[in-house]
Amino acid sequence: MKDSTYAANATPVPPAATGMRKGLTSYGDSGFSLFLRKAFIKGAGFTDSALDRPVIGIANTGSAYNPCHGNMPQLIEAVKRGIMLAGGLPMDFPTISLHESFATPTSMYLRNLMSIDTEEMIRAQPMDAVVLIGGCDKTVPAQLMGAASANIPSIVLITGSMLTGSHRSERVGACTDCRRYWGKYRADEVDDAEIAEVNNQLVASVGTCSVMGTASTMACIAEALGMTVPGGASPPAVTADRIRVAEETGALAVKIAHERLTIDKVLTAKSFENAMRVLLAIGGSTNGIVHLTAIGGRLGFDIDLKALDRMGRDTPVLLDLKPSGQHYMEDFHHAGGMATLLRELKPLLHLDALTVSGRTLGEEIDAAGAGFRQDVIRSRDNPIYPQGGIAVLQGNLAPGGAIIKQSAADPKLMEHEGRAVVFENAADLATRIDRDDLDVTADDIIVLKNIGPKGAPGMPEAGYIPIPKKLARAGVKDIVRISDGRMSGTAFGTIVLHVVPESAMGGPLAYVQNGDRIRLSVANREIALLISDEELARRAAKKPVVIPTASRGYHKLFLQTVTQADQGVDFDFLRGTEPRGAIPKM
Ligand code: FES
Numbered sequence: 001m002k003d004s005t006y007a008a009n010a011t012p013v014p015p016a017a018t019g020m021r022k023g024l025t026s027y028g029d030s031g032f033s034l035f036l037r038k039a040f041i042k043g044a045g046f047t048d049s050a051l052d053r054p055v056i057g058i059a060n061t062g063s064a065y066n067p068c069h070g071n072m073p074q075l076i077e078a079v080k081r082g083i084m085l086a087g088g089l090p091m092d093f094p095t096i097s098l099h100e101s102f103a104t105p106t107s108m109y110l111r112n113l114m115s116i117d118t119e120e121m122i123r124a125q126p127m128d129a130v131v132l133i134g135g136c137d138k139t140v141p142a143q144l145m146g147a148a149s150a151n152i153p154s155i156v157l158i159t160g161s162m163l164t165g166s167h168r169s170e171r172v173g174a175c176t177d178c179r180r181y182w183g184k185y186r187a188d189e190v191d192d193a194e195i196a197e198v199n200n201q202l203v204a205s206v207g208t209c210s211v212m213g214t215a216s217t218m219a220c221i222a223e224a225l226g227m228t229v230p231g232g233a234s235p236p237a238v239t240a241d242r243i244r245v246a247e248e249t250g251a252l253a254v255k256i257a258h259e260r261l262t263i264d265k266v267l268t269a270k271s272f273e274n275a276m277r278v279l280l281a282i283g284g285s286t287n288g289i290v291h292l293t294a295i296g297g298r299l300g301f302d303i304d305l306k307a308l309d310r311m312g313r314d315t316p317v318l319l320d321l322k323p324s325g326q327h328y329m330e331d332f333h334h335a336g337g338m339a340t341l342l343r344e345l346k347p348l349l350h351l352d353a354l355t356v357s358g359r360t361l362g363e364e365i366d367a368a369g370a371g372f373r374q375d376v377i378r379s380r381d382n383p384i385y386p387q388g389g390i391a392v393l394q395g396n397l398a399p400g401g402a403i404i405k406q407s408a409a410d411p412k413l414m415e416h417e418g419r420a421v422v423f424e425n426a427a428d429l430a431t432r433i434d435r436d437d438l439d440v441t442a443d444d445i446i447v448l449k450n451i452g453p454k455g456a457p458g459m460p461e462a463g464y465i466p467i468p469k470k471l472a473r474a475g476v477k478d479i480v481r482i483s484d485g486r487m488s489g490t491a492f493g494t495i496v497l498h499v500v501p502e503s504a505m506g507g508p509l510a511y512v513q514n515g516d517r518i519r520l521s522v523a524n525r526e527i528a529l530l531i532s533d534e535e536l537a538r539r540a541a542k543k544p545v546v547i548p549t550a551s552r553g554y555h556k557l558f559l560q561t562v563t564q565a566d567q568g569v570d571f572d573f574l575r576g577t578e579p580r581g582a583i584p585k586m
């Protein structure tokens with residue numbers, strides 16, 4: 001007698017199949033496809049009753065090359081526990097993992113590849129919901145981009161921040177203090193022996209960078225978007241709180257699978273606006289804008305940078321974390337984490353935005369209770385910076401816009417006119433920046449070309465141009481710097497980034513010459529090259545740029561399809577096909 005479980009004619013597999021019946025491999029006989037699938041998975045010792053449960057995929061981004069994800073085995077164990085306690089079947093699967101220091105030329109070059117990997121593995125394998133475990137800078141954006149395109153019930157689990165270390169009784173953590181100590185070393189304030197000691201202390205455990213860099217920013221953004229369990233952003237990687245969050249995440253994944261709460265129901269215009277508020281209020285990484293733009297683009301949303309800037313004018317920076325402030329992520333967690341911040345931001349948020357918990361953001365804030373005295377998250381009437389951390393600049397040097405992290409800039413340099421000192425690319429910079437005969441003063445403006453999406457390629461975090469050694473030795477701590485690249489969220493300084501169009505595409509930045517005058521006015525949101533339009537056109541006609549190309553492989557795909565910073569540096573063919581309007585809607 002035939003077992004009706006497999007007989008295709010007796011039990012045709014419905015189009016909205018779930019669990020192990022979902023997304024069958026094509027053999028032309030769906031009954032046989034299911035029969036074969038179950039035969040193979042039973043080879044791993046599963047029973048029919050286990051295989052009848054909702055299947056929850058777990059995107060495993062553990063890698064020996066990624067210490068920011070060094071707690072992955074413990075997290076997966078806890079997620080699986082949560083899934084099984086809630087009646088689901090956990091199935092973990094590997095995807096690409098990216099670490100900032102182990103990806104050349106830059107992790108950003110590979111973010112879109114990771115997003116494709118995530119999207120296609122979610123599509124290809126049977127799962128009713130997916131837990132996305134990420135942490136290091138590009139991993140959470142890549143996973144959200146991929147999941148947004150795959151559009152199944154999805155939940156984010158952050159790996160969590162590292163602990164801080166101690167150098168000669170001073171608290172230190174990656175990577176603001178990495179840069180600060182390296183600056184001291186370059187200025188001969190710290191010797192070889194001490195910098196080696198510091199190197200042992202900057203990363204005191206596994207986990208993501210301990211300041212408000214891109215990883216912490218994306219963790220906060222993920223929670224603000226409603227994509228994590230409440231309180232999922234802040235617990236450090238090696239704490240019991242983080243493991244509990246992992247177990248809760250697993251249990252919630254089963255719930256959203258039953259409810260078919262697809263990611264597009266959570267990632268709405270309102271949730272993106274909430275995430276932008278949070279980005280501004282935490283003094284978050286400038287990379288957060290690029291990633292939010294890319295995630296939004298997958299759903300057909302356009303991030304309106306001018307509206308974001310207007311939003312910034314009434315969103316103070318409340319979080320006192322490095323590099324804008326003093327504290328570290330573990331302090332943020334002890335101060336109540338995102339619940340404390342969101343409570344303070346409440347009047348500025350869309351409280352009716354849905355979260356993966358099935359409750360609204362407002363309901364989650366209320367459920368978190370009244371709060372307590374602490375000194376890490378300020379009140380709105382006593383901010384650490386009166387406006388949002390990021391300002392959007394316009395002008396003839398950046399017709400498509402540029403940004404500056406004003407909360408991490410030197411106030412004295414935010415209204416500044418100076419002489420351009422130009423470097424043609426990263427190699428030119430490396431060769432000349434520290435030469436004693438470099439013609440540069442502290443009043444000049446350093447311009448670095450060709451580190452944009454196509455130029456480098458991958459828009460590396462080389463926008464944090466080092467202070468020329470001769471100036472560093474003289475005690476100069478900041479100088480205005482401009483590029484079409486990005487900078488790490490852990491960096492600080494008066495640094496204009498994301499110039500659009502980039503110089504490799506023939507943007508005006510390509511035609512800046514040594515000695516040109518440039519004006520930066522953050523108050524007027526202006527970045528201007530003080531030459532006439534006619535002169536700019538004359539220079540462009542005299543030396544047209546050659547747009548980079550490659551002959552094969554991923555490099556070719558990247559250069560042919562990558563978009564500019566204002567489009568999220570995503571591949572053009574990955575964008576959502578149904579336009580859903582601009583956000584924020586102001
Ligand atoms: Fe992974 Fe900083 S290097 S979060």
